[in-house]
Amino acid sequence: MSEVFSATSADTAVEGAEDPDLALARDGDDAAFTRLIEPLRRELHAHCYRMLGSTHDADDALQDALLRAWRGLARFEGRSSLRSWLYTVATRTCLDIVETRGRRALPVDLGPSSDHTVVGDNPLADVAWLGPYPDAGLGDGPAGPDARYEQREAVELAFVAALQHLPGNQRAALLLFEVLGFSAAEIATTMNTSTTSVNSALARARKVVEEKVPSPTQQRTLRKIDDARLREIVAGFSTALERGDADTLAALLTQDVTWSMPPMAHWYHGIAAVIDFALRVPLTGCGSWRHLPTSANGQPAVGFYLWNDDLGAYLNWSINVLTLRGERIAEITTFIGPDHFPSFGLPASLA
Template sequence: MSDTAAAAAAAAGTGTAGTETGAGRGELDARLEKHRTELTGYCYRMLGSPFEAEDAVQDTMVRAWKSFDKFEGRSSLRSWLYRIATNVCLDMLNAGNRRARPMDLSGPTPVAQAQLTALPENTWLEPVPDGRVLPSVTDPAEAAVSRETIRLAFVAALQHLPPKQRAVLILREVLSWKASEVAELLETTVASVNSALQRARATIAESEPTVTETADPLDEEHQRLLERYVAAFEGYDMKALTALLHDDAKFTMPPFDLWLQGHDDITGFMLTIGAGCRGSRLVPTVANGTPAFAHYKPSESGDGFTPWALQIIEIENGKISAMNCFLDTDRWFPLFDLPTTLADA
């Protein structure tokens, strides 16, 4: 029995779910699972957390499984699943929590005043592996839009929207649903959908999410930039690192609320409080549609390297505009299928 079927059966308190049996259960499960990745991407944009997104999708699948005998086929299975997923997300967002980046909560801190204060994990917008949320598509333009709309800056901007406006914007602008389709899903009018979209666009424009380079494809110039970044970081060469950063580059470290801006404060922090990162190793990966690195610090025993952070690098106009370091490696490294140790190379 699949995870979806097993969860539905457990929720129902039986060994089977619904009226489906045998091959029918397997066929239904396959039809539902086909939509899991795109639904996870939708829920991630809504909720800002890959873990909450996966929980929401699993809840969606269980609800769909248990009520499939009531599905009348007046809409497509995909539309029906999106309706369930939207309701699940709206219920989760009723608690009022809006995930944020450090720069959404305060201004930058001068390095001389730097203090590391950790906030609860549900405060923060969280990173996601591309493979968990981006379904395979053959259209390059569609693939580019998908990557663009899971960038940290864009998902952070979405968090400023009321939940229903958030759903409308994602369905209309990201997934290209018609206004009439969104109105049917939300059980409202086309006029209400268009009004919500207009308000959502205005809010997004005010937050001005930066346009950064996505990870696929990276041209040769960007590849060389990342190679120079790795060399500068691993060599702890602050002069070389400074040459790669925009003057107003940002440096964040969730779960700490501290964030830094500008060459002097970033390199000053790395040479003082962050000096333990000297001698680190970076392993390339991809997160939120942008280049990323698994950051390993030298182990205290001196034997190899241990996980320290998931770095998401934002590139704008040929230079690095942000270094986002997510430090909760017990969560991020398993999610990204990264090794928990790194041998001394």
Template sequence: MSDVATSTSIESQLELYRTELTGYCYRMLGSAFEAEDAVQDTFVRAWRGFERFEGRSALRSWLYRIATNVCLTMLSSAQRRVRPMDLGPAGSGRATDPGEPRPEQIWLGPVPDGRVLPEIADPADVVAARESVQLAFVAALQHLPPRQRAVLILREVLAWSAQEVADLLDTSVPSVNSALQRARATLAATNVTADLADPLDEEQKELLARYVEAFEAYDLEALTALLREDATLSMPPVPLWLRGPDDIVAWMLGTGSGCRGSRLVPVTANGMPAFGQYRPSLTGAGHDPWALIVLELSGGRIAAVNNFLDTQRLFPLFDLPTHLG
């Protein structure tokens, strides 16, 4: 077999694991872009070491070992990724200054479902996979030390045995069990409230349709009726975040009023409904990208509106157009 044929064969074997490895690295790192870099680094290392691998263990386990080491190295020099809610109390909807944008490296970012959720036949497994990439859950993971984070994801999300995780991390089963117990205790206080269904049920579809209609019409009375009393609005990379319909509407009537006349294009992110938001172009022609909106639904209402403003990088990631005519 030629070197080219061998290389093609290796690459095709590795590609089978791209989506699930990207999901694993995203949960570890909290960034879609870093996750893709980590997977690419994993594949390069695997390709270079493939002759030494020789099938001594399952290819999947070997790739996860490499990916884990790559993520642990990346995390050793990185600060924890956060959401605006982690940085301080809610602000006022009447604020005129949302604060100076913070560096991208500090923010937990969204990820397209198709990049991290493999095709799964069982509906229950689909919902479980989507729960494990929710923004709130991935944000909670970032509070764990990196090795505890790896243990919890491998054991709780990917259902590896304690022995398999111990082998991967070159440690003992008691050590894995102890790390898992500590990780569970840290996450116990996490409030992951989003309602998930696959596909969306009729009530959720109706809620989203009403949201799009209200937002595009800028009917804030109709929009308020869709929000929970404790609903939040955040706008990374700016640190300001708001809680409650009154402050959210005050913001949308004031500083945020430039969103009037927006159009929404549906996508999915983090197992949740999302939209590319386009505001009227300053040129007067069409609409330009403004935000990626990720919604968290709970109890038949909208619990959180997460607006990610880094459209220059996020819209290509989500295959969203650069302009609406």
């Protein structure tokens, strides 16, 4: 598949002298190529995450895409910006991965909520789970003038989860059009298809996303909350778990709150079910907790650590992403596993 991309309105090439690093890179200078792509690495990684729903898959996709770009740089004709061309290479790389790995899921995608607390729930290893994304990895690159979603809105859990319900071509078309501001004609070139097909894919994708993504977005909700108040909410949630305080926890939740814990299949809906689960499992049944605040998917998040007697330390246990409605928590998504922590820059243990 050719990786030559025509100029795009999302980032049209600047006329004039060619970047000397580009000429050096074409001649095989890998240091020059690194200088070229380094300013774009973070935003390209975020694009791969939106496509794939996994930080680890995004790591693999970006590495593969940059290798493809390095090998194919001689075919880059300069009719577009390097940034636009790299987005084309990255998108095609992600589409190849989508074809082989399928979509990622959250527990809510697998079945109805549990009507009673499940103690000793076992992880499902045969499910490809959606993962959290560290805000430090969000790209700062500009979106196109016609982009609908801002960069942080486009990594919110609800949006990325909704994308997973789309076939790869619809997913790519929506992201390129609504997040990056590419035109339908430009997307058709990227995906080797017709403008008519792109417009059809966009219409179907928009319908699914509108049905699955609540309004307002988290970014709009968070902008209405004072920073100090937001810290109070996060601290209240965290200390309630550390102290086993069900009353304080309940006061922070909406009546229709949900709590899910990938890779566990069971999830809970409604304050009665959630508090019953909290009382029987994290508040009393797990042991002693400590926490560190962080941020994931453009949302407040907390890294929790669980005491380990054998090692005499608190070990990394889960990244908890909070979805707010007003000043209450409407969703708790607990991503269990120490493998989530390195990308957030959080330590493996606390003394």
